[in-house]
């Protein structure tokens with residue numbers, strides 16, 4: 001078996017996978033170019049809510065599989081970021097609540113978002129695959145699968161930069177979710193990347209496995225965007241669900 005890649009080369013190979021990030025998916029390209037209708041943007045927010053509620057569940061699954069106290073101490077922050085907390089009077093409503101407010105900012109009701117009635121079946125399969133991966137695979141692999149977040153600040157920033165001009169009817173207060181994620185994702189990824197570079201550099205085979213896992217997660221996000229785009233095509237043909 002080949003010698004392990006240097007840490008720098010391994011990191012460069014992981015970062016090199018940005019070419020298949022969902023920022024390049026036609027639905028996201030259309031979003032950034034202001035080419036989505038109001039109903040299509042609403043459909044995206046409603047479907048993506050599934051991902052938002054799944055993230056802390058998959059992070060809790062990682063923790064439940066992980067005997068390393070140090071890792072759990074850092075990882076629990078991800079659950080708090082999404083679920084929010086009220087500890088000794090220090091409060092944060094969390095990312096899921098911020099996403100519901102994004103839903104309201106694009107003209108959906110809280111109930112439209114939280115009932116998941118607008119969600120496409122294929123989007124549910126894509127999101128379930130992420131939670132199942134974290135439940136069933138070794139926790140080190142599940143940590144590596146979060147590394148799509150390497151590329152996420154760019155797509156959050158793109159939305160902050162383009163939505164106010166492209167979708168002026170969206171209440172700008174609703175964009176707070178994306179603003180919060182700029183710092184949260186950078187912090188998460190510094191930790192997840194450090195762990196992945198350490199653990200998976202024990203052999204070339206493990207490094208190749210980490211690259212495979214990152215590709216799996218990139219494909220999963222791509223499939224989620226496919227599901228949302230196809231649902232919008234179906235609605236264009238048969239009309240929205242009653």
Ligand SMILES: O=C(O)c1cc(C(=O)O)c2c(n1)C(=O)C(=O)c1cc(C(=O)O)[nH]c1-2
Pocket residue numbers: 055145146147148149150151152155156181221
């Ligand atoms: O809006 C996006 O395009 C996007 C992508 C990703 C990602 O790349 O996985 C995440 C998020 N958002 C996000 O908001 C988020 O909290 C998040 C957590 C994770 C993860 O894998 O643990 N990915 C992402």
